[in-house]
Amino acid sequence: xxxxxxxxxxxxxxxxxxxxxxxxxxxxxxxxxxxxxxxxxxxxxxxxxxxxxxxxxxxxxxxxxxxxxxxxxxxxxxxxxxxxxxxxxxxxxxxxxxxxxxxxxxxxxxxxxxxxxxxxxxxxxxxxxxxxxxxxxxxxxxxxxxxxxxxxxxxxxxxxxxxxxxxxxxxxxxxxxxxxxxxxxxxxxxxxxxxxxxxxxxxxxxxxxxxxxxxxxxxxxxxxxxxxxxxxxxxxxxxxxxxxxxxxxxxxxxxxxxxxxxxxxxxxxxxxxxxxxxxxxxxxxxxxxxxxxxxxxxxxxxxxxxxxxxxxxxxxxxxxxxxxxxxxxxxxxxxxxxxxxxxxxxxxxxxxxxxxxxxxxxxxxxxxxxxxxxxxxxxxxxxxxxxxxxxxxxxxxxxxxxxxxxxxxxxxxxxxxxxxxxxxxxxxxxxxxxxxxxxxxxxxxxxxxxxxxxxxxxxxxxxxxxxxxxxxxxxxxxxxxxxxxxxxxxxxxxxxxxxxxxxxxxxxxxxxxxxxxxxxxxxxxxxxxxxxxxxxxxxxxxxxxxxxxxxxxxxxxxxxxxxxxxxxxxxxxxxxxxxxxxxxxxxxxxxxxxxxxxxxxxxxxxxxxxxxxxxx
Ligand code: DMJ
Numbered sequence: 001x002x003x004x005x006x007x008x009x010x011x012x013x014x015x016x017x018x019x020x021x022x023x024x025x026x027x028x029x030x031x032x033x034x035x036x037x038x039x040x041x042x043x044x045x046x047x048x049x050x051x052x053x054x055x056x057x058x059x060x061x062x063x064x065x066x067x068x069x070x071x072x073x074x075x076x077x078x079x080x081x082x083x084x085x086x087x088x089x090x091x092x093x094x095x096x097x098x099x100x101x102x103x104x105x106x107x108x109x110x111x112x113x114x115x116x117x118x119x120x121x122x123x124x125x126x127x128x129x130x131x132x133x134x135x136x137x138x139x140x141x142x143x144x145x146x147x148x149x150x151x152x153x154x155x156x157x158x159x160x161x162x163x164x165x166x167x168x169x170x171x172x173x174x175x176x177x178x179x180x181x182x183x184x185x186x187x188x189x190x191x192x193x194x195x196x197x198x199x200x201x202x203x204x205x206x207x208x209x210x211x212x213x214x215x216x217x218x219x220x221x222x223x224x225x226x227x228x229x230x231x232x233x234x235x236x237x238x239x240x241x242x243x244x245x246x247x248x249x250x251x252x253x254x255x256x257x258x259x260x261x262x263x264x265x266x267x268x269x270x271x272x273x274x275x276x277x278x279x280x281x282x283x284x285x286x287x288x289x290x291x292x293x294x295x296x297x298x299x300x301x302x303x304x305x306x307x308x309x310x311x312x313x314x315x316x317x318x319x320x321x322x323x324x325x326x327x328x329x330x331x332x333x334x335x336x337x338x339x340x341x342x343x344x345x346x347x348x349x350x351x352x353x354x355x356x357x358x359x360x361x362x363x364x365x366x367x368x369x370x371x372x373x374x375x376x377x378x379x380x381x382x383x384x385x386x387x388x389x390x391x392x393x394x395x396x397x398x399x400x401x402x403x404x405x406x407x408x409x410x411x412x413x414x415x416x417x418x419x420x421x422x423x424x425x426x427x428x429x430x431x432x433x434x435x436x437x438x439x440x441x442x443x444x445x446x447x448x449x450x451x452x453x454x455x456x457x458x459x460x461x462x463x464x465x466x467x468x469x470x471x472x473x474x475x476x477x478x479x480x481x482x483x484x485x486x487x488x489x490x491x492x493x494x495x496x497x498x499x500x501x502x503x504x505x506x507x508x509x510x511x512x513x514x515x516x517x518x519x520x521x522x523x524x525x526x527x528x529x530x531x532x533x534x535x536x537x538x539x540x541x542x543x544x545x546x547x548x549x550x551x552x553x554x555x556x557x558x559x560x561x562x563x564x565x566x567x568x569x570x571x572x573x574x575x576x577x578x579x580x581x582x583x584x585x586x587x588x589x590x591x592x593x594x595x596x597x598x599x600x601x602x603x604x605x606x607x608x609x610x611x612x613x614x615x616x
Pocket of ligand 1 (some may be wrong): 377437508509510568572596597598
């Protein structure tokens with residue numbers, strides 16, 4: 001219908017002289033209707049204008065300017081308004097000056113604390129606005145995050161040397177492999193293992209806390225910026241749940257607890273959530289491998305008929321307990337507590353835990369038991385779950401000490417020359433081989449000795465010392481003074497690798513980790529000496545221009561480099577060396593527990609179960 005037919009009052013040839021009074025009643029009615037429709041249209045349109053314009057139209061005038069009611073002319077009105085505005089600015093300035101004066105009278109510590117509170121409030125507000133739905137947490141750094149210079153010169157010099165090694169490892173990575181997972185220090189390029197799928201930056205995340213505790217703040221800031229801008233978990237790739245948890249989740253959690261930077265909490269929780277689909281199995285025992293995009297999991301094809309592996313599903317507990325606290329979501333803790341329930345229902349042959357468990361049937365796979373590869377950190381996490389809970393997790397405690405008893409009875413043996421070692425168990429038969437990985441057990445047993453039933457504390461400390469000695473021997477009996485991947489006690493040899501494929505050294509930390517624990521508990525200077533021997537060997541045989549490399553045969557007279565600088569070299573080996581030459585109040589054991597990748601996590605104080613980072 002043409003618009004003109006609706007508008008009888010618009011100029012038409014037949015209505016040239018018509019006045020409003022001459023309209024007929026129907027015309028008047030239509031006129032009124034159209035007029036009111038027009039007004040409604042104009043009024044309604046205002047709501048569709050951009051904010052900036054509608055604001056101009058509707059903004060209520062500020063109180064000070066809303067005084068145009070008197071006889072003043074419009075000029076004198078605006079002069080008055082200006083005057084009043086100036087007045088207000090003056091008043092605001094005076095107020096701000098007074099507040100600043102007040103603040104300056106406060107102690108610097110108080111001012112700093114107030115700034116931190118405001119900053120953390122702002123960060124939290126931003127976080128909530130960002131839709132992360134993370135609870136507001138007031139951050140307080142647990143004690144001992146940074147240390148101080150040791151008093152004696154030799155220790156100070158050695159500690160400085162380790163820091164310089166960290167700098168060399170980091171600089172090489174930064175220069176040649178920035179953003180890749182690891183560095184190839186000989187060929188000077190990036191390296192990626194398929195353990196991390198297409199997640200990037202393993203070395204950056206693994207090294208964050210080491211940079212912080214060594215007070216390498218410029219490097220820490222660069223790493224933080226990379227995490228903020230580039231760390232991305234939205235990848236369509238399959239990852240190892242265990243490796244991603246211990247290195248990435250663990251690294252991010254530690255970086256958060258040490259620095260208080262919200263970005264680390266946010267990223268840790270985001271990644272934790274991405275790992276949750278791994279638990280979708282009939283028993284809740286997680287898959288080893290998970291596609292982060294599809295959420296589809298599976299197990300390593302070589303693992304005893306589709307089994308999950310003890311050291312993998314058993315090494316999630318510490319990180320997941322912290323994820324629940326930092327996210328306010330109980331789901332993380334529930335998942336790992338369920339793993340314990342499944343294990344508790346099963347019979348353990350001789351009290352031992354086989355390395356393979358089928359996640360569908362909930363039954364053990366092949367009966368292979370080891371405190372090294374495939375089993376190791378499961379035992380470590382039982383003990384540390386108890387310690388991290390401020391010794392409230394009695395179940396974790398009992399499981400640990402019972403398991404250790406079974407290990408001592410069934411797996412620990414003494415060689416003819418008196419070296420204590422931990423063998424592997426295959427369906428009741430012992431293989432007299434000890435892995436480099438197994439050497440962490442010296443530190444673990446020392447850490448647990450104090451909580452053992454009273455008549456066993458001394459005995460467990462002795463066991464720990466004996467294992468430390470055996471592992472030191474495995475280094476001392478090589479040409480390069482670095483330990484092989486595995487060493488044997490059969491066929492007339494002791495603490496020596498006999499197979500070519502067990503002679504390599506990939507910058508692993510376990511032996512040095514044990515020295516660090518033994519030093520803390522005994523202060524026997526030999527542990528620092530043994531650590532220093534390792535530093536010298538690393539410098540001599542592993543240091544190359546681009547960083548540090550593993551070697552293929554520790555019995556060869558000169559090193560054949562494997563051209564990989566493992567991320568755990570920065571996360572663990574160098575951190576444990578640094579702590580070995582630091583005082584005991586740097587990351588003290590009463591306040592911190594190290595995850596299996598040496599990432600320190602705070603003890604969750606029993607009075608503040610819901611606020612772990614407020615430990616005094
Ligand atoms: C690290 O990733 C962890 O220590 C893990 O528990 C075992 N292996 C490596 C280092 O050797």
